[in-house]
Amino acid sequence: xxxxxxxAGNGLLDRREFLRGGAALAAAMTGYSVKAETLAEAPWxxxxxxxxxxxxGPSPFEKGVARTLSNPKGEPRTQHARTPxxxxxxxxxxxxxxxxxxxxGNAEIDPAxxxxxxxxxxxxxxxxxxxxxxxYPMVSRFTFVxxxxxxxxxxxxxPVQASVQALHGLAxxxxxxxxPLSSLLEEAGIDPKAKWVIAEGADAPHLSRSVPLSKIMDxxxxxxxxxxxxxMPGQGYPMRLLLPGWEGNMNVKWLRRLQLTEQPAMSYxxxxxxxxxxxxxxxxxxxxxxxxxxxxxxxxxxxxxKGAGFYEISGIAYSGAGRIAKVMVSAxxxxxxxxxxxxxxxxxxxxxxxxxxxxxxxxPAVLQSRAWDDQGNVQPTRAEIIAARGQAARVPPATxxxxxxxxxxxxxxxxxxxxxxxxxx
Amino acid sequence: MLTRSxxxxxxxxxxxxxxxNLGTPLAHGELAAWDIHILxxxxxxxxxxGTSAQGAAIYAQKCMHCHGxxxxxxxxxxxxxxxxxxxxxxxxxxxxxxxxxxxIFDFIRRSMPWQQPRSLTDDExxxxxxxxxxxxxxxxxxxxxxxxTLPKVKMPNRDGFIxxxxxxxPGAERDL
Numbered sequence: 001x002x003x004x005x006x007x008a009g010n011g012l013l014d015r016r017e018f019l020r021g022g023a024a025l026a027a028a029m030t031g032y033s034v035k036a037e038t039l040a041e042a043p044w045x046x047x048x049x050x051x052x053x054x055x056x057g058p059s060p061f062e063k064g065v066a067r068t069l070s071n072p073k074g075e076p077r078t079q080h081a082r083t084p085x086x087x088x089x090x091x092x093x094x095x096x097x098x099x100x101x102x103x104x105g106n107a108e109i110d111p112a113x114x115x116x117x118x119x120x121x122x123x124x125x126x127x128x129x130x131x132x133x134x135x136y137p138m139v140s141r142f143t144f145v146x147x148x149x150x151x152x153x154x155x156x157x158x159p160v161q162a163s164v165q166a167l168h169g170l171a172x173x174x175x176x177x178x179x180p181l182s183s184l185l186e187e188a189g190i191d192p193k194a195k196w197v198i199a200e201g202a203d204a205p206h207l208s209r210s211v212p213l214s215k216i217m218d219x220x221x222x223x224x225x226x227x228x229x230x231x232m233p234g235q236g237y238p239m240r241l242l243l244p245g246w247e248g249n250m251n252v253k254w255l256r257r258l259q260l261t262e263q264p265a266m267s268y269x270x271x272x273x274x275x276x277x278x279x280x281x282x283x284x285x286x287x288x289x290x291x292x293x294x295x296x297x298x299x300x301x302x303x304x305x306k307g308a309g310f311y312e313i314s315g316i317a318y319s320g321a322g323r324i325a326k327v328m329v330s331a332x333x334x335x336x337x338x339x340x341x342x343x344x345x346x347x348x349x350x351x352x353x354x355x356x357x358x359x360x361x362x363x364p365a366v367l368q369s370r371a372w373d374d375q376g377n378v379q380p381t382r383a384e385i386i387a388a389r390g391q392a393a394r395v396p397p398a399t400x401x402x403x404x405x406x407x408x409x410x411x412x413x414x415x416x417x418x419x420x421x422x423x424x425x
Numbered sequence: 426m427l428t429r430s431x432x433x434x435x436x437x438x439x440x441x442x443x444x445x446n447l448g449t450p451l452a453h454g455e456l457a458a459w460d461i462h463i464l465x466x467x468x469x470x471x472x473x474x475g476t477s478a479q480g481a482a483i484y485a486q487k488c489m490h491c492h493g494x495x496x497x498x499x500x501x502x503x504x505x506x507x508x509x510x511x512x513x514x515x516x517x518x519x520x521x522x523x524x525x526x527x528x529i530f531d532f533i534r535r536s537m538p539w540q541q542p543r544s545l546t547d548d549e550x551x552x553x554x555x556x557x558x559x560x561x562x563x564x565x566x567x568x569x570x571x572x573x574t575l576p577k578v579k580m581p582n583r584d585g586f587i588x589x590x591x592x593x594x595p596g597a598e599r600d601l
Contacts, residue, residue, distance in 0.1 A: 075500070076491060076500065076501065076539045076540065077500075077501065103536075104536075104539060104542075117451060117456055117459060118448070119451055119456055119460075124448075124450055125450065125451035125456070126448030126449065126450060126451060127448060127449050127451050127455075127456075128447065128448045128449075129449075132445075132447035132448065132449075133447075135445055135447055136444075136445050136447070137445075155513065155514070183444055184448070186444065187444050187445075187446055187448055188448070198462050200459075200461075200462070204536070204539075204542050205535065205536040205542065206461065206535035206536060206542065206543070207536075208462060208531075208535065212590065212591070256459070257459055259460075259462055261462075261464065263464055263465065263466065263468075264464075264465075265462050265463070265464055265465075265531070266464070266465045266524065266525045266527070266528055267462075267528065267531060267532070268528055268531070268532040268536070271523060271524055271525060271528045272517055272522060272523055272528070275522075275586065276513065277510055277512075277513045277514075277515055277517070278513065278587070279512075279513060281509075281510040281511065281585070282585055282586060282587050283510075283522070283585060283586050283587070284586070284587055284588075284589045285586040285587065285588055285589060285590075286588055286589050286590035287589040287590075288589070288590050389513065390512070390513040391513070392512065392513060392514040393511075393512035393513075393514055393515075394514070396514065402513060402514035403513045403514060
């Protein structure tokens with residue numbers, strides 16, 4: 001029986017160890033400390049179970065698997081609901097757990113009365129009913145949606161002690177199905193002068209964002225379905241704009257209007273909100289792409305270690321520019337790295353699940369992940385992104401947005417007692 | 426004759442793109458109630474006008490309970506003031522950050538008041554825009570805001586931005 005040989009410091013094991021299977025891992029995993037017990041028939045095995053409901057929900061034992069709400073009483077401001085990444089696996093976010101940001105609640109739209117107008121610099125301004133759109137050829141694709149403000153607490157000068165849900169919960173991934181926008185715009189007839197498409201929602205704020213026409217024609221869709229069922233109200237039911245890989249706020253929900261123009265609108269959300277201030281006092285405008293990022297979901301803050309021995313480190317990587325090419329993991333704060341296994345299929349602009357086996361010796365460790373995409377982009381270290389983009393003047397609450405578009409490394413410090421802290425390393 | 430008229434009808438039919446063509450043509454005027462985008466050069470600004478004095482009265486009635494007395498902030502953002510942009514988490518205000526005056530009109534008209542968006546008349550939106558601009562000393566107390574004057578109001582931070590698109594696309598020169 002061969003020994004497990006670490007491939008990087010502090011006990012990281014070869015990602016292919018599972019594929020080779022067998023003896024070595026089995027040896028490493030023996031000695032789990034739960035005492036053997038006499039197995040008996042349980043109560044649920046001795047009588048019929050509950051009625052099957054028409055629409056299924058999770059086990060009552062999973063009540064804690066829920067989004068966290070920033071504004072549960074619906075005060076007159078934005079509501080955020082964050083995805084509990086530390087309690088999920090795989091890459092498809094369940095529809096009820098997909099993150100939502102609503103600036104004035106979720107619009108309750110009667111689909112029969114909803115309309116989508118396409119006008120402006122087009123030859124034939126058109127209006128579509130949902131029934132009409134349902135007859136168009138559709139496409140499906142897995143893609144993530146991420147708020148431009150996701151991970152913003154990592155701009156804090158001190159590590160904000162909060163879970164991966166609080167830090168990175170404004171990103172989720174689903175299989176979206178809908179009508180490619182290029183086909184609708186071609187029917188309307190694009191005036192060659194058009195450069196931008198101003199998208200608008202039917203929600204109370206009439207949220208509007210300007211999108212380059214090139215993106216609309218590349219891979220944008222009017223999304224009608226989310227993981228096979230109609231899009232959730234918080235995702236823009238009955239239809240949303242889907243811009244794979246681009247800033248969440250631009251994926252306008254409750255989509256009712258697309259106006260083709262020569263110039264952008266400079267709407268509130270592009271002129272003011274999603275324009276991060278730089279250390280020199282200038283601000284970025286049109287920071288559209290959600291750049292390559294990864295974070296470890298297990299272990300993480302709130303998912304403590306249960307004694308020395310074998311664990312699988314697991315997390316999520318994604319890039320708004322393309323496909324994840326590689327994820328490296330460190331257990332010693334970035335001194336040494338080992339390549340994680342990527343769960344197939346690896347899809348462009350989608351969550352990619354990475355995993356690597358780890359033999360924890362019970363001592364302090366600092367876990368990090370770092371991702372590369374197939375377009376030559378690498379996830380920056382925190383020091384690199386802070387050097388370029390600056391750091392908040394003061395420690396913000398975990399729900400605040402001191403800046404945007406943080407895609408640097410996240411570090412989890414494992415303490416000897418098994419607790420996990422957010423750290424900077 | 427019949428053949429000829431069918432031929433004429435075919436010739437008169439619009440050339441349709443290959444596709445289902447299930448959109449309904451929008452006739453002129455049908456979109457008017459939705460057509461609310463204002464562009465930075467003033468395109469889309471409606472008729473009407475307002476002054477700061479008119480705006481102050483509307484503000485007290487419809488805006489103050491969220492934005493505070495004198496627009497100095499309450500449960501929601503202050504609309505006056507220009508603290509320095511001296512850190513990445515500095516407070517963005519209309520006067521220290523918003524690059525275009527047209528965005529004020531556009532946002533008030535489409536989103537405010539928070540509880541009752543699209544309830545203000547265009548004159549009221551002009552008046553509130555004038556009130557905010559005057560409170561920030563970006564226009565004079567007596568200046569009238571309308572489709573001609575509003576786009577000409579130069580905002581202090583007009584040139585405070587670096588374009589991230591289209592030049593800083595991934596795969597291009599590495600730039601955080």
